[in-house]
Amino acid sequence: MPASPSPDAPGAVLDRHIPLDRTFNTRDCGGYPAANGKFIKWRTLLRTDCPLTLTDASLATLRDIGVRTAIDLRNQQEIRDDATRHALHNSPGIRYLNLPLIPRFIPESMPRDLADAYLMYLRELQPQIRDALSALAASEGPAIVNCQAGKDRTGIIIALALGAVGVPLDILVSDYALTEIYLRGLIPELIAEAVSEGYDSERYRRMLETPPEAMRQALTWLIQRYGSIPDYLAAIGVTPEELAALQAHLLVEHTQVSFGWRLPDERRTRTVFNAEVHVYEHSLDRWLMRLLTPTEPMDESLPEEFRARIGMLTGKWVRIPGEARKGLTLPMKYETLRGEIAYFHAKRPATVA
Numbered sequence: 001m002p003a004s005p006s007p008d009a010p011g012a013v014l015d016r017h018i019p020l021d022r023t024f025n026t027r028d029c030g031g032y033p034a035a036n037g038k039f040i041k042w043r044t045l046l047r048t049d050c051p052l053t054l055t056d057a058s059l060a061t062l063r064d065i066g067v068r069t070a071i072d073l074r075n076q077q078e079i080r081d082d083a084t085r086h087a088l089h090n091s092p093g094i095r096y097l098n099l100p101l102i103p104r105f106i107p108e109s110m111p112r113d114l115a116d117a118y119l120m121y122l123r124e125l126q127p128q129i130r131d132a133l134s135a136l137a138a139s140e141g142p143a144i145v146n147c148q149a150g151k152d153r154t155g156i157i158i159a160l161a162l163g164a165v166g167v168p169l170d171i172l173v174s175d176y177a178l179t180e181i182y183l184r185g186l187i188p189e190l191i192a193e194a195v196s197e198g199y200d201s202e203r204y205r206r207m208l209e210t211p212p213e214a215m216r217q218a219l220t221w222l223i224q225r226y227g228s229i230p231d232y233l234a235a236i237g238v239t240p241e242e243l244a245a246l247q248a249h250l251l252v253e254h255t256q257v258s259f260g261w262r263l264p265d266e267r268r269t270r271t272v273f274n275a276e277v278h279v280y281e282h283s284l285d286r287w288l289m290r291l292l293t294p295t296e297p298m299d300e301s302l303p304e305e306f307r308a309r310i311g312m313l314t315g316k317w318v319r320i321p322g323e324a325r326k327g328l329t330l331p332m333k334y335e336t337l338r339g340e341i342a343y344f345h346a347k348r349p350a351t352v353a
Contacts, residue, residue: 017182018046018065020058025049025150025182029158029175031292034251035166041252041276042292044142047158049150049186050074054087067094068141071132073153075100086146097135101128101153114152114207118218121156126236132157133164133233137242139249149190151179151210159219163229164238165247173216180210252276256295263306271310272296290317 018026026049030042043065050072051058070088072079079085079098089096102125111117121129136143136157147153159172187208219229226232230243258272273291293314298307 016178018048018061020048020051020061021055022053022058023049023051024184024186025179026051026144027150027178027182029162032162032167032171032175034162035247037253038166038251039254039276040162040165040167040250042290044250045136045158045161046142046144047150047154048144048146049183050078050146050148051087052084059087059091062088062144063093066142067144069135069139069143070094070096071135071143071145071157072096072098073101073132073145073147073157074098075103075105077105078148088144095139099128099131099135101125101132101147101157103128110207114209114211114214115217117152117207118156118214119221121153122218122222122232129157129160130233130237133160133238133246134242136161137238137245137249149179149183149186149208151183151208155179155215156218159215160229160233161246161250163219164233164243165250169216169219169223172219173212176215177210177212183208183210252278254292255289257289257291261306263303265303269299269302269306271298273313288317290315 016028016031018028020026025047027047028042029045029047030040032040034040046065046067054062067088070086070091072086072089074086086096086098088094089098101121111120132145136145145154145157155176159176162175163169163172190208222229222232226235233243234240253276255275255277256272257275258270260268260270262268272295274293274295275289275291278288291313294310298310300307
């Protein structure tokens with residue numbers, strides 16, 4: 001499966017960029033390593049530029065992911081009329097929350113650079129940051145966060161959410177920097193809109209860059225001042241229960257599953273998948289496992305039919321009994337795979353809703 005550029009550990013990559021019509025910067029924040037050997041769960045936390053209009057196909061994509069909460073960080077200067085309203089503001093099954101991070105824009109008070117802007121957010125917008133993180137903690141399913149471009153306000157909130165559960169600083173910065181890749185097509189439109197609002201075009205163009213050092217400087221200041229991202233969030237009013245809810249919501253453990261195959265020409269081979277594993281029924285000790293991707297590139301000499309079948313399995317969910325450790329049998333739709341769990345975690349992961 002082709003993967004979008006990402007700083008993930010090898011073998012834990014699904015497509016990070018999610019192609020929604022009329023958006024540029026919709027991304028999955030899953031797969032990153034976090035605290036205590038765990039990882040960010042795929043298809044649980046999304047970030048995007050503002051989805052103003054979505055086709056039926058794009059809405060179906062979000063429904064398939066299971067999005068339950070949409071957090072819109074824009075203010076009323078940006079949400080002016082029906083044309084600038086969020087596409088999910090009245091979508092069945094999705095809780096839409098407008099939580100402006102910056103209550104009002106004033107052109108003459110715009111920070112001189114992005115590092116200053118992000119430091120200003122962390123120092124002066126703490127009630128708004130607390131509200132956004134609390135809303136993520138309260139989400140009953142996957143959440144999507146946006147501002148106008150999905151870069152600055154969204155970047156800060158996503159970095160704090162990921163940092164709250166132990167994603168390392170270098171990866172927080174790398175995730176932020178991915179916006180540089182995806183946002184290029186939107187920049188001319190954003191500059192034109194800013195000029196119409198009274199901003200200097202060259203100064204605003206500089207603010208549309210995505211320099212990794214700006215995010216690193218802001219988060220480094222936070223860590224030096226407060227000790228850690230969780231300590232900062234606690235200091236601004238995010239409760240211990242909300243921090244625990246973020247961990248339960250965002251974190252998952254990984255395992256490896258090795259499948260043995262008999263090929264049409266009677267050769268035998270083995271494919272090892274990385275997988276994320278969840279409990280789906282505590283009382284019966286049953287597990288839900290998604291095969292993320294093979295840990296090694298597929299041998300191009302293998303039959304095309306075999307390689308295609310492995311590709312079809314990537315990203316699939318399978319249910320297994322909790323007592324299975326070796327000699328694992330996974331009934332699939334068309335055949336039974338026989339394999340073995342090469343590693344199984346000692347602690348139960350969070351229950352799948």
